[in-house]
Amino acid sequence: MAIPRDAVVFDPHCARSSPIRIGDKWSGLVLRCLQDGPHRFTELKARLRGVSPKVLTETLRAMERDHWLTRTDHGGNPPHVEYALTALGASLLDVLDTACDWARAHLAEN
Template identity: 65%
Template sequence: MNEPLDAEMFDDPACSDRAQPFRVGDKWTAMVLRCLEVGPRRFSELRVPLHWVTPKVLTETLRSMERNGFLTRTAYDENPPRVEYALTALGRSLLGPLDTACDWARTHVTEIVEARAAYEAG
């Protein structure tokens, strides 16, 4: 039998919800990271490959990423106004782990699809 879980297991500041960037696992965040990988982009540019994401959800994702320090938002005083989003060093540091996760998913996609099908069937 397993030991009971410790009620204070997440009391360590390194494991608290304030330190853990949970949005990294959000499917839109990973896609935004990929879109910004080569350089700054405007909101309208991000909407092209992310066309199925509503503007509201994309805005929420960008704000969360900015709050977590993954990207910067730069507003230019122009007419019409121009805003660009760019990865920070912290955001750029997520690209390596994202590459690893994508490689893992490509390797195991067949197993994942089979597991999902078995779950749905059963």
């Protein structure tokens, strides 16, 4: 079915409420890293080989803004900050599982 020329394909209000970030390169991996409990920034960076500190910081800030994780500053010197999934963030794990199952089932078709 063709989309009419005058149809609105992109609704900015819908896009704001959509969990589109799950499609970026690192958010799904951060969700997986945090699924078993909180981790410090350096622990996440070590587990996510290849991510720069800047990109990890941006990803964590965006996920915190979207209420997928919490950032807890325990103070101290050196700083002790932990990231943990919220209930909303944990609810995305089932979505990731479904997407991974689909990808495995259709891997040979690519």
